[in-house]
Amino acid sequence: MTRVVGKSSAILFVLGYLTLMHVSDPAAPFNAVAQVHPPVGIAYHAISISIEIAALAMLVVGGLVFYSIVTSARASGVNLIKLCLPTKRHLGMLIRGTLLSAFCLTLYIVGFGYIASGPPHISGQPLWIALLAALVAVFVGSALCIFVILLVSMLIALAVARSHIGTRIFRLVRLCMAGTLLGMGISFIATLCWIAMLWSSAPQFTMSDAGLGMGNLTWVILALGAMLVALYLEIAACRQSLKVHPLTLPQS
Template sequence: MRRSTILTYCAFVLFALGYLTLMRTSDPVAPFNTVAQAHPQVGIAYRIISISMNIVALATLLGGGLVFYSIVKYARASEHNLIKLFLPTKRHMGMLVVGTLLIALCLTLYIVFFGFIVGSPPHIADQPLWLALLIAMAGVFVGSALFTFVILLVSTMIALAVSRSDTGPRVFHIVRIFMAATLLSMGISFGATIYWIAALWSSVPQFTMSDAGLSMGNLTWVILALGAMVLALCLAINALRQSLKVREPLVSQ
């Protein structure tokens, strides 16, 4: 159950990052609101995405708050230092650094070279292409590395606190309900996202292909967002499946 809880949290982080990345492609929202007024199915799909994400965040917040309360209660009962439960060791920090560098490198290569594939490579006025490419790769690598390290560090601290504490089976039995609600809401949000993108392409292809819509420049982020959402759903499904396997031991206890 601890592992399932950690996996669900990781799934939420990935899905939220994918959602925020997708919202980046629809900024500014004024052109999309105009399309939604002319084509109600586009606006309805977008509202379903937003409402589902709010439910995902609420379910995660309630389940996470319950687990955090259990961790604090365990620390007080066992006289453990609460802060030490969250602190990573040197081994964990080493793994964080290596993971951060690998993820940042993969993101840099994907974002920069995908620009060449869609025909929008990085460029700087009056500067050669190799210099623009070098600056773009350096900027993307540094930015993605810092962002990734913060996300991984916070996630690792939460995972360590959950794994080190002795949370009772009753708490996990309740958390399982929030895990199911999170997975269901993520599935609805992802389905609405696919429909929203398909509705934009079929209803207003000229707008979708323009710079104001989901143009080739934004296609990089759309694919990245959908990939993160799919991976998050796989993690959430695996987490719920693992939690259901320990149903009988929880009842027997």
């Protein structure tokens, strides 16, 4: 389970990173600030490099877990698909978790956007229709994204729980989890430094709509929140993996 939590946290962290990159698109104004203030550019490059390290470690973890699951299924003669099939209880937990997470995320995005940028607007339609359309669109998009992440994580969790992870594979996975945590930690700190340097070096640009102004502040906070939650989950997964002694696992 710790390997699945670690993988899910890395995916969540990457989503936060992509959200932050959405804020800095188009990149030309930010590149101009980085040329005038080199520390801003250094912090941005640190974000990109560290997230690549974390993503690479995540891919290695996923590959090792998949290899172990396939090997265990072949050795036991069990159908690989059956290892991943969820029960009704699992599906119920998945649906409840998806709806609750999507509901909270929708309230945050639409509510903060309403405060920061004003109410949504559809030409020729009253405010309540525009607001309802925004709520439905954000909820459906959030629910689909969260459902896919939770579904993949659940299928992997079921397959891992129903198979055997060998000692050597477990040690490699634990090492890769540490690499993922290191990359995520550096990227998060570099993100905070990048935002702080932007505000201190070019406050007028940062507070404008082209920078990190009120129009983008919703996404900046959302990205930082996703990164912080992902870091917490990854730390918890790494701590839990340290409590599991490799000698208690079956040999690969």
